[in-house]
Amino acid sequence: MNTLSGRKLVIGGIFVAVCAIYLLRLFFIQVMDDSYKLSANNNVLRYMTEYPARGLVYDRYGTLLVYNEVAYDLMVTPRQVKVIDTLDFCKTIGIKKEQFIKKMKQAKAYSSYKESAFEKQLSKETYAALQEKLYKFKGFFVQTRTLRKYPQEIAAHTLGYVGEVNDKIIAANSYYKLGDYIGISGIEKSYEEELRGKKGLKIQMVDVFNRPKGRFKDGIYDTLAVSGQNLVSSLSAKLQKYGEQLLQNKTGAIVAIDPSNGEILASISGPSYNPNLLVGRERTKNYGKLFLDKSLPLFNRALMAYYPPGSTFKLINGLIGEQEQVTFRETRYPCARGYPVMGGKPKCHPHPSPMDLPGAVSTSCNSYFCYVFRSIIDNRKKYANVVEGYNAWRNYVLSFGIGKKIHTDLPQELPGNVPTQAYYDKYFGKNGWKSSTIVSLSIGQGELGVTPLQMANIICSIANKGFYYTPHIVKGIGPKKEPRPEYKIRHYTKIAPEYFEPIIDGMQGAVDHGTSTAARLKDIVVCGKTGTAQNPHGKDHSVFIAFAPRENPKIAVAVLVENGGWGATWAVPIGGLMIEKYLRDSISKPDMEKRMLEGIVLSTEKKKAKETE
């Protein structure tokens, strides 16, 4: 028996050994290893984002342009879904049974325990119908969120739209989480940080069925959501809408700016679309349609399309000539239905000759400005060669805010193009070009590319006699209602104020008795200049730039109608109507207005398509 009683030690040893192993294991998982604490938190804590209300956008008179509308997302927690009347359910939210099965599968694939969106953005009607039956559908609940709404249905390009963030945005900016919304274009994009506000965080404890069990540590880690700031846009909703109507059935752009502060009053790109199309459930479908539309409705011509400025560019050339002391008010140059120096090319239309500077502006004489251009570039007293002369000229041009981005507060702005010396050197060879080679620049043709926004800005510089404020679309941010500080700085052109008088006289003449009489208004002095932008692909583009009144200008406008032909046909009347609408809020020429509203200008591309049909 003695030998057997020794076995108690073996058995006791087994007891001690197992308990020791367990104690070690417990010490390791409880004291040494922190990962279980993290897993426990992941289990039980739900970080609930409190979404702030996105800022609203008003026009300059307080008209609401953008607001938030409640939308209803139907959420599902698959684990909690019990047997339901699928048919009734599908009928209520308007889906097919196959879709139901597919969506449930997707939700389960995401998680059985966590909720995910089953059907996004139910309509109010669907929501109302569903709400009554929701108690029958265990595991489903409705989460409200907000959608952007554009009650005026205008300024789609300018206001832009919001969309869900993609992986790239999330990777680049830690603020955004899956499912968040962000401004994709327009004001929504450029003022994203002001509009979005600040998300709040609520930490909630949940049980295994994801049922809320109260706040974590009484909410000491919770943060409140801060609403986004409201914006006051410089747009006039009325003017914007009017411009969009004038431009319907036409391709082109209108930009109107208040020269006294750079505020954009209207920015129209035709054809446009209803901004509400890019909101809600139909968004993807609508976007696809707009994207494939041959008339490019998504393309913001006001900021992104390059046009040769045409005759409007003669104003700048005249100003440079004066500043360079090679052209004066009284300077007269001959015209022989064209530029005599180069055998009558470029051509000109019939008019009295020779004319002084204002007269040449009013009649838009091509020959005159070829002389001016040559006298600037070939001023050998000042510039040793054509290259020096050209670079000096180019610097003057750039000072009007073209050939480079002017940094407006809208995304997608393009710089335009003023050819560099290097470009000509490459194209014609070094020393292979002279003023006559590039003389088409004098009348705004050739390689010049200017956006409608830049055209309007040129007019502002002229209206202000030598300076401009960077055009901007938001004049007030938040409760202070101040624009961004950079928009309160004057940018001076390289032209002294006194040189503007003859040019402005010429512009007034153009409207009073020259090429732009369609824009003439009773009791308001309108100064304008037509242009015809050569279009190698089809009918020329119709251009008009103007400002009014002459003293203390209130509006500067640039109008461009693609394939509109001679400037006076479409661009001038439209420009005149815009000015009158803004200054008087009434129209004195209803016939002309009617003609403009109903007029259809088919773009060359469309015409071709029609012919081949």
Next chain:
Amino acid sequence: MRKSQQGIFKNIDWLMVIIYLLLVTMGWINIYASVFNEDHYLITDLTQKYGKQMIWIGTSLLLALIILVIDGNFYAAVSWPLWILVLLSLIAVLFFGTEVSGSKSWFRFGEFGIQPAEFAKFATAMVLAKYLSQLNIKMTEVKTKIISSIIIALPIGLILLENETGVALVFFAFILVLYREGLSGNFLLLGVVAIVLFILALLINKTILIIALAIISAILFLFMRKTSQNFILLFSLFVLSSAIIYSVDYAYNHLQSHQKKRIDVFLGKESDIKKAGYNVNQSLIAIGSGGLTGKGFLNGTQTKYDFVPEQSTDFIFCTVGEEWGFAGTAVVIILFLILLLRILFIAERQRSSFSRIYAYGVASILFFHLSVNVGMTIGLAPVIGIPLPFFSYGGSSLWSFTILLFILIKLDAYRLEILR
């Protein structure tokens, strides 16, 4: 030879009683925390599990008193009839029992239920003690081994028929008793080898495993004296091992898929945390997140919010780990260890073989429950649904453990009055 006239508490081992009371109380408190309901915050609320457990504890204490009152000779005498009665009830439950989640092991009387399998534990421990304590019994004899095996195997078979695999496995713990009473240590070793083979058979392809075993046998034979006796020994061991491997493989392939999955998860072949492994994973998280001193009473989120299943019964140890931390789990383990060692000490001081053998039976059963129950919550044992003695919620198990322990306490208190 004194008579016990100084009352029923004379000579009882207070250390065991105190540990028992501590464990039962701690269990009650942890059951309260694990299923705490704010609308019924009183621990005595009878509509809640903690209120019911209070009743189980009260009745258990009553049972303990009755056991102490009864004469010490009674237990040895009643062993066989009691065992047969329990076996009959195990058969009866197959016909008249209520089916609960796949197992038919409960007699239901309204809200009240009794699980005969729980009572088979101490009945078998008593019968085994009774049988082995006979004077002419020698563990080395084949007859003894066979009869002992039958005593253990009968309840196992019946309980398996009830589909209570976990409870049935407990009876294998009696191998420790047999070992103490003279069974060759090789059997203990064989048991360990069988477990290892069992696990290997599930992890490794059976053909490769058998080839490996053949090679090992051959190498062993080269190093041993090359007698025919050794050859036969090795060969029969090899055949036995192969048989185990084949039967395990066969059994595994004929398991129901959810049982298969449990085994796969335990072996680490599958780590699907949201499904079968969910229990183990969540219990590990609950215990692991407790830290050194725990989250505090009623502050355990994993157990309270149902991340741990069956948190008041099989997974009660998770609540200890989460709310009381390593400090709590260590106290529980150490209390159990002291109790187990105390039982061994008490066993060895008995004059009666019946008492000694019974004591070893008690220790074996408690040890098996402790190691498997705690082991599964910390991922060191497969998920076998057996309760933590004295801790887990439930009347049958608390009664059965109380009876088990207090018969030992009574026998120990009575030891001085026994004539050898």
